[in-house]
Amino acid sequence: MASHRFVHLVESELIKLTNWKEINHVLEQAFVSVSNKDKSSGQPYSSQPARSFVHVGDAGALLCMPAFLGNISVKSDSSQSNPAGPAARTSSLACKLITSFKDNPSRNPSLPDIIGNIFLFDETTGQLQATLEANYLTGLRTAAASIVATEQVFLPRIADKSKLVLGIIGTGVQGEFHAMGFMKTHKFVQVKLWNRTKARSEQLKTKLTQLAPNSCNPDVNISVHDSPEECCTNCDIIVTATSSSVPIVFKRFLKQNVHINAIGSGLQHHTELAQDIYDECSVFIDYWNGAKAELATLKSTIVGEVGEVVLKQKVVPSSGITVFQSLGMAVEDAAIGKLFYSKYMEQLNKGH
Ligand SMILES: NC(=O)C1=CN([C@@H]2O[C@H](COP(=O)(O)OP(=O)(O)OC[C@H]3O[C@@H](n4cnc5c(N)ncnc54)[C@H](OP(=O)(O)O)[C@@H]3O)[C@@H](O)[C@H]2O)C=CC1
Numbered sequence: 001m002a003s004h005r006f007v008h009l010v011e012s013e014l015i016k017l018t019n020w021k022e023i024n025h026v027l028e029q030a031f032v033s034v035s036n037k038d039k040s041s042g043q044p045y046s047s048q049p050a051r052s053f054v055h056v057g058d059a060g061a062l063l064c065m066p067a068f069l070g071n072i073s074v075k076s077d078s079s080q081s082n083p084a085g086p087a088a089r090t091s092s093l094a095c096k097l098i099t100s101f102k103d104n105p106s107r108n109p110s111l112p113d114i115i116g117n118i119f120l121f122d123e124t125t126g127q128l129q130a131t132l133e134a135n136y137l138t139g140l141r142t143a144a145a146s147i148v149a150t151e152q153v154f155l156p157r158i159a160d161k162s163k164l165v166l167g168i169i170g171t172g173v174q175g176e177f178h179a180m181g182f183m184k185t186h187k188f189v190q191v192k193l194w195n196r197t198k199a200r201s202e203q204l205k206t207k208l209t210q211l212a213p214n215s216c217n218p219d220v221n222i223s224v225h226d227s228p229e230e231c232c233t234n235c236d237i238i239v240t241a242t243s244s245s246v247p248i249v250f251k252r253f254l255k256q257n258v259h260i261n262a263i264g265s266g267l268q269h270h271t272e273l274a275q276d277i278y279d280e281c282s283v284f285i286d287y288w289n290g291a292k293a294e295l296a297t298l299k300s301t302i303v304g305e306v307g308e309v310v311l312k313q314k315v316v317p318s319s320g321i322t323v324f325q326s327l328g329m330a331v332e333d334a335a336i337g338k339l340f341y342s343k344y345m346e347q348l349n350k351g352h
């Protein structure tokens with residue numbers, strides 16, 4: 001059997017390897033892979049069952065998220081050593097095991113809602129190659145999924161992209177990753193924050209103010225708001241990232257052509273937005289397999305997968321409210337796990 005070296009990558013190591021452009025690039029391929037039914041098309045493809053849940057009463061659950069992702073490039077074309085040549089293709093075999101216990105943040109001492117690891121296997125031999133701490137990576141890949149969904153579903157219908165306003169409803173871990181990822185990759189004139197516990201949105205404002213000089217708009221205005229309504233007013237793009245089991249965003253808060261990335265509420269999904277939004281909007285999802293199981297109670301019009309939009313199999317509306325209903329899927333973890341492992345090994349081989 002070929003000898004191989006096993007590595008465990010901890011958060012401090014992963015932070016050093018973070019590059020939003022590369023992350024968005026692999027997330028877009030993850031979306032494409034689930035919608036691509038033709039392996040010979042040259043596009044990424046994947047095999048990913050609906051994830052399984054082991055429920056621990058009402059306290060939480062253990063999620064098992066396996067996936068194979070084929071024919072991906074882990075570097076954006078512009079960062080290839082040979083920019084003229086085709087991006088080198090690889091694949092990823094991975095399984096994320098992650099728990100979600102919604103009362104964890106209010107424990108003393110406080111614990112994260114989600115705690116997990118990605119297990120990455122050699123796709124030729126099946127040997128375990130690496131484990132990667134997955135809290136940080138889940139934050140990055142969930143935000144990148146929203147960014148790619150926004151780019152595909154919403155930005156094409158916006159003529160003037162220079163005056164966009166972003167709203168973040170819920171400034172916990174996910175809210176923070178979303179604010180940072182969006183500010184690093186798109187220009188916003190204002191980023192509006194709301195959180196149930198106001199001190200936490202004030203803390204995020206301080207962090208984002210420090211980030212602003214290295215964001216797409218150093219002059220961005222960052223503001224903290226007293227209510228979800230005040231926060232959503234005038235927003236072009238909204239992220240809901242809470243564990244609320246009752247609606248906190250209603251249609252009357254929204255601009256006509258708003259796009260919402262609804263990523264929160266863990267195992268229940270679709271509880272953060274009021275039914276009057278779902279009655280009117282067009283919903284985009286990450287994958288049908290997951291939606292059939294996890295969005296069975298959603299009463300709305302699901303147009304299709306984000307990957308179907310990238311592949312031009314589905315058309316996006318030219319106006320109206322759009323919602324990306326993010327469940328989270330295993331190919332996202334397979335994609336980001338492979339990206340970070342490759343970057344780590346590359347550095348190791350260069351002797352850094
Ligand atoms: N779609 C996906 O791929 C993923 C989704 N998630 C989900 O995203 C959500 C946020 O996760 P994460 O940021 O890690 O968790 P955090 O514990 O860091 O943040 C939770 C946030 O929810 C807020 N909140 C909790 N209950 C309520 C309520 N009743 N009304 C209003 N706000 C509330 C908290 O406010 P306060 O500060 O006041 O407590 C806090 O802002 C979770 O539901 C999680 O399961 C997570 C990972 C991936």
Ligand SMILES: O=C(O)C1=NCCCC1
Nearest residue numbers: 100114138266327328329
């Ligand atoms: O995709 C994930 O990872 C998660 N999704 C829902 C909540 C727990 C983590």
